[in-house]
Amino acid sequence: MSERNDQFAENVAGKYFITKSCIGCTLCSVIDPANFMENTDEALAVGNCYVYKQPETEAEELLCEEAMDVCPADAIRNNGTSN
Ligand code: SF4
Structure with a gap:
């Protein structure tokens, strides 16, 4: 299975994505809240993060x-x- 097939469906299309290896620590959304977001769906036992926006600036790219x-x-x- 390619890593693309192992990613969360919530990831927006683009080069960055989060795979289902995520343990929901939320560190990425703290470091880079412009691109990563926690999935707060209460049905999830562990809320994963996902890419909600691809980086649009060099600064965002560096944070990713x-x-x-x-x-x-x-x-x-x-x-x-x-x-
Ligand atoms: S929440 Fe972000 S930093 Fe934490 S495991 Fe998942 S992808 Fe990695």
């Missing part, structure tokens, strides 16, 4: 990279493509 580097579950991916 930082979040990817520090994610404890190695769940954030950048596949370099637009979808």
